[in-house]
Amino acid sequence: APLMEIDPRSPVPKYAQLREILLDWIEESRLGVDDAVPSERELGLTYGLSRMTVRQTLDQLVDEGKLYRVPGKGTFVARPKIEMSLRLASFTEDMRARGFEPGSQDLARRVAPASGHLARVLGVAPGDPIHHLERLRTADGEPMAVERSNIPLALAPELDRHSLAGRSLYRLLEQEYNLLLDSGEQTIEAGLCDATDAKHLGLTAGSAVLLLQRRSYANGTCVELAISTYRADRYQLHSTLDARR
Numbered sequence: 731a732p733l734m735e736i737d738p739r740s741p742v743p744k745y746a747q748l749r750e751i752l753l754d755w756i757e758e759s760r761l762g763v764d765d766a767v768p769s770e771r772e773l774g775l776t777y778g779l780s781r782m783t784v785r786q787t788l789d790q791l792v793d794e795g796k797l798y799r800v801p802g803k804g805t806f807v808a809r810p811k812i813e814m815s816l817r818l819a820s821f822t823e824d825m826r827a828r829g830f831e832p833g834s835q836d837l838a839r840r841v842a843p844a845s846g847h848l849a850r851v852l853g854v855a856p857g858d859p860i861h862h863l864e865r866l867r868t869a870d871g872e873p874m875a876v877e878r879s880n881i882p883l884a885l886a887p888e889l890d891r892h893s894l895a896g897r898s899l900y901r902l903l904e905q906e907y908n909l910l911l912d913s914g915e916q917t918i919e920a921g922l923c924d925a926t927d928a929k930h931l932g933l934t935a936g937s938a939v940l941l942l943q944r945r946s947y948a949n950g951t952c953v954e955l956a957i958s959t960y961r962a963d964r965y966q967l968h969s970t971l972d973a974r975r
């Protein structure tokens with residue numbers, strides 16, 4: 731690969747040129763995941779840049795999640811983010827398909843009467859009993875998301891008797907209750923992590939997260955309303971775009 735240099739006559743700011751160079755290193759695997767990036771001093775010397783400029787580049791790449799810093803150690807290449815599935819897949823299926831070992835830890839489970847709002851969303855009567863499942867989802871043991879599922883008790887009686895530790899809820903619904911989820915809708919929005927979820931996810935409160943609301947149906951009946959918090963430093967969304975016509 732040609733050795734890239736900073737072009738002092740380019741209209742592109744120097745920090746942005748250095749960013750392109752470092753991204754190239756990552757994309758061409760000259761720097762792998764968890765590899766150390768040369769120090770600010772070294773980069774400055776190599777490319778004839780001030781330390782301020784180098785710092786600006788590194789700060790930006792850290793903010794973008796491409797690099798991470800370890801205080802006192804240096805700056806390292808971050809893992810690529812996981813593309814969030816935009817299909818009606820279970821967490822378990824989805825993580826397996828990506829080569830991660832999915833995990834699930836119960837944070838809370840209870841049955842409570844549906845509020846007016848929840849009843850409307852789930853299409854049941856207010857006061858109807860609803861299962862609330864709160865789970866920490868992990869990939870290769872690393873916390874990825876907190877998922878809160880609401881499922882009408884009538885659809886899955888005694889769901890609370892089944893352990894969900896390390897198990898797929900969708901699988902269980904299918905096997906035990908014959909509920910095969912066949913359609914759904916989902917909203918994804920930006921959010922800030924509250925203190926509770928931050929603790930579970932190993933983030934600091936106020937970190938960026940993706941908030942998901944999913945309603946899934948089996949044969950026209952709403953089975954689950956899930957409200958989930960996904961780590962924004964580990965997930966991104968990708969879609970193909972159809973031409974407008």
Ligand code: GLP
Nearest residue numbers: 820821822898899900901944956
């Ligand atoms: C996804 C959905 C959740 C759903 C979960 C089921 O993560 N966002 O709404 O509860 O899948 O996953 P599993 O079957 O692995 O428990």
